[in-house]
Amino acid sequence: MSNVDITNPQTGQTLEQLPSSGQALAVSLATNAQTMLYNGASSDLAFNNTQGVLVPFGARTVAPAIAVQTNPNHRGVLLYLNVTAAGTGGLTVTLRAIDPVSGTAFVALLTGALVTGPGIYSYQMYPGLPNPAAALGALTLAQNGALPRVWGANVAHADASAWTYSLAASLVL
DSSP states (O other), X not given: OOOEEEEOTTTOOXXXXXXXXXXXXXXXXXXXXXXXXXXXXXXXXXXXXXXXXXXXXXXXXXXXXXXXXXXXXXXXXEEEEEEEEOOSSOEEEEEEEEOTTTOOEEEEEEEOOOBOSSEEEEEEEETTOOSXXXXXXXXXXXXXXXXXXXXXXXXXXXXXXXXXXXXXEEEEO
């Protein structure tokens, strides 16, 4: 009796030789289970807490264009505004829901107070937070609410003076 080769079709590499019928079989099977969540059209991988940069550190005189964000499976978000050089007027951070049909930002889920100086400002929206949060701790603003599937952030400038800052986000399960 002859052996049967198992070959990787992508690389052509022989992975294992299996005995033909009647011979002993000594093969181990490796599996990798991944949680998938249905999003209404297809399935996405389930993510753990994750973070990213929405606006890289730099000097600006106008509000930056921030890409619309897609929430894979998180319940809330924490935004970090890091201001190192302040102009005049001030900055306002807004978290908005995006209409999934038109792509229009139509609901302000969270609007921070006017930022007028250097510092690190943090804004959190998460289900179950008291409104207003009784103990903010290091948070600038905490808002009760769920993060929608499609959302966006904005840093509005009150005038055309130069501000140096970055905006980052942590998506929280």
